[in-house]
């Protein structure tokens with residue numbers, strides 16, 4: 001299978017570990033092992049006693065029990081752990097899709113959610129999010145129209161990367177009912193779930209529909225990307241079986257230390273999510289003032305959930321050149337729409353980092369120095 005470059009990773013490969021002002025990151029502020037153990041009230045002994053052998057292919061039972069606890073109707077046997085979310089996307093598409101299958105993908109979205117299906121030889125249609133007044137929205141009638149007799153999969157990303165748009169529970173139910181009527185699978189990438197800004201907790205698709213697969217991860221809402229622990233949840237046993245056999249060829253199993261620390265983190269999940277939510281809320285208050293001040297220069301699309309948003313520069317300047325020049329000259333990192341193969345002068349901004357205010361100040365200085373603001 002030939003894959004196109006993963007544009008976001010190529011761009012991050014150049015700048016993520018050298019640019020000092022990361023204003024686009026999608027993961028929440030991380031922490032050290034020491035900080036995690038302290039937050040959890042755990043001694044270091046447990047970690048030091050961690051056995052460095054192979055782990056169970058589906059993930060250790062303690063980890064899967066903690067993950068299953070996030071769902072209403074999912075048990076540990078309906079969970080399959082992976083190395084991050086990326087491995088799970090790749091493996092799912094490979095076991096569930098064949099050349100010629102029709103796939104509908106929410107768009108814009110994380111590249112692998114359409115790229116892997118495309119590389120398999122599927123026919124991929126995009127279900128576009130719509131720009132409304134200072135927010136993003138969806139049109140379920142458009143989704144209905146995209147369905148064909150050979151539609152095998154609807155690929156959802158809620159909360160959405162890059163827009164921060166989040167389906168309501170009612171919309172999720174409507175999409176699940178639609179897929180059920182047509183016998184279509186749903187793969188729902190829900191890696192930003194857990195930091196809803198409207199205070200309304202969203203369901204997981206795997207709880208709503210038997211042919212749905214929900215994707216979760218420790219990287220984003222929990223800010224623990226270095227653990228590389230992700231998972232899928234589904235009531236469809238045959239998907240778990242097929243993906244387990246495929247995983248034998250990818251990573252076999254997770255790192256035992258990562259599984260141990262992910263279990264500790266999930267036992268204290270609420271504390272971590274509350275910490276990250278309040279950081280995002282604080283950063284958004286600063287962002288609200290900034291974009292109000294520069295409302296003639298930007299279209300501000302406040303996110304509904306999670307640490308990212310997709311705003312628009314209202315200018316003739318190409319957003320690609322703008323972002324490239326800014327990172328090269330001042331080390332301020334934003335992601336231009338081109339990374340998402342998306343047209344228009346949009347860019348992704350991240351709200352999950354402690355130094356957001358400082359990075360935004362550097363951004364403002366840059367705009368003033370270039371006489372853009």
Ligand SMILES: Cc1ncc(COP(=O)(O)O)c(C=O)c1O
Nearest residue numbers: 084085086110161189191217219
């Ligand atoms: C929507 C979405 N899905 C999956 C991933 C991959 O997550 P991970 O890096 O934990 O594998 C990302 C990472 O940015 C993402 O934004």
